[in-house]
Amino acid sequence: MSDQPGHVASRPDDREAPPKMPRWVKTFVVVALVVVLVIVVLHLTGRGFRGHLPAREGAVEQQ
């Protein structure tokens, strides 16, 4: 963020209509949604933390 805006690739153009969302942003949104979905599904199916926090005594085997 050290560079000043307007001197890099983010420089806006003079079009009258707002620019479309860039492809890299769309790709990021799709990947992020997939990752979030996988994490939510893992948690809902009991493979997440909720299913793995037993009572302290029950979690520890005898030494």
Place this chain on the structure above:
Amino acid sequence: MTMSSRARKLALTVHVAASVGWLGAVAGFLALAIAGLASAEPFTVRGAYLAMDVTARFVIVPLAFVALVTGLVQSLGTKWGLFRHYWILVKLLISLIATSVLLLHMQPIAYLAGVARETTVFGADLDGLRAQLVANAGLAIVGLLVNTALAIYKPRGMTPYGWRKQHERRTATPS
């Protein structure tokens, strides 16, 4: 509100240091999580989970918050803005998700450290939790690397809000 050059450089220095420190601390956390999951040596496993708790509590969480706050200061205190460019928006989103997931996982990390304090033997019912810490630390590193790349490459893309602001400024001060 635009910061002075001196304040901007100070905020940028702190932001870069905290962000890179956050990435490095998570890399260390991942190494400990892998050692805790894969090592056959009981004392290594025990030490790994105790160290992960200390690292998360006193290094990763503070660095995450410093990186987040200085990032906000950097964007709001300069002409970049917070909602004008997609790369800044995506970077903010990744930082918020990573910080939220980190805070959500503090309890399980403390739980494993508590188990490690009491014994050197971990029950099989904790295998899922231990594996998930490895997976989440790996995901965090990917997200933080993406953030680093975004900060350096600053990919093209202005939001409709940013474009409108830019348009308003140009029409207000015609050259």
